[in-house]
Amino acid sequence: MCGTIPDVMSKHETTPPTSPDPADVGLRFLTVAHQVRTAVDQHMAAAGLSLARTKLLRLLAQRGALHQAELAEALGQAPRSVTQAVEALERLRLVTRTPDPVDRRRKTVTLTEQGHAALAAGEQAGTGILQRIFGALDTRQLTRLEQLLTDTDEATRHSATP
Template sequence: MSERAALPTSFGPAEVGLRFLTAAHQARGAVDRQMAAAGLTLSRIKLLQVLAGRGPLHQAELAEALGQAPRSVTQTVEALERLHLVTRVVDPGDRRRKTVGLTEKGRSALTAGEQAGRQALERIFGALDTGQLADLAKLLVRVEAAST
């Protein structure tokens, strides 16, 4: 399909917003597929990034840092533990609480996953020239500000 054929017929806020959401969904899918090929999904990488940046955390703190429901984080942590990418240690003061930490294997997987994600983003946004990237960055700042 040519670039001209891809242009929307209407440039109203709702039409452009839907186009943006579609593009964001497609870009996220491409990044997730590239990361999955490297062994992790975007959601798992985000969890590992929090641990890499903040150190070991209780699962409730991890859920809060990720803005996710504790049960969702528990399922992800269990999967990452089976892969030996994280460890869970019972809190001696409260046996119901578990502290999650990143293993060396987890650090290596995180590095590989982040690199795969960067490659996907460079491929996607590499289709834009420097001026277009600068314009898009400015526009995204405005969209982000209007979204809060």
């Protein structure tokens, strides 16, 4: 019985996990977010409406007719960008633009019936792909992801101010 005791610890030892680098995790988050956004945009475009156009139409559906400047402010975009988007939507007959009765230089944008139908189709396509992507997660994972997103949102709000 004189012998050496086998080194049992070496079989069970593991290297301690390293803490992930926050910048690496942040970059991965941005990459995944971009992939999800691209998938949503592609599915919505296949249904006839891009994600960007859907946002503009949704705003009109929620708030009613708006001046182009109000649309630009609400969307956080440059007025010229919104003007171009509205012109494209008008060519597709999804919105109408009418001169303001007081200031004829200002245009009021209104969602048409075709716009309502296109919005419904685009939103349905967007919802469908999001259901497929996030439906692959179980309830526990979705709950955890929701909490992580809430925490990340809060951290972003606190870190955004200099």
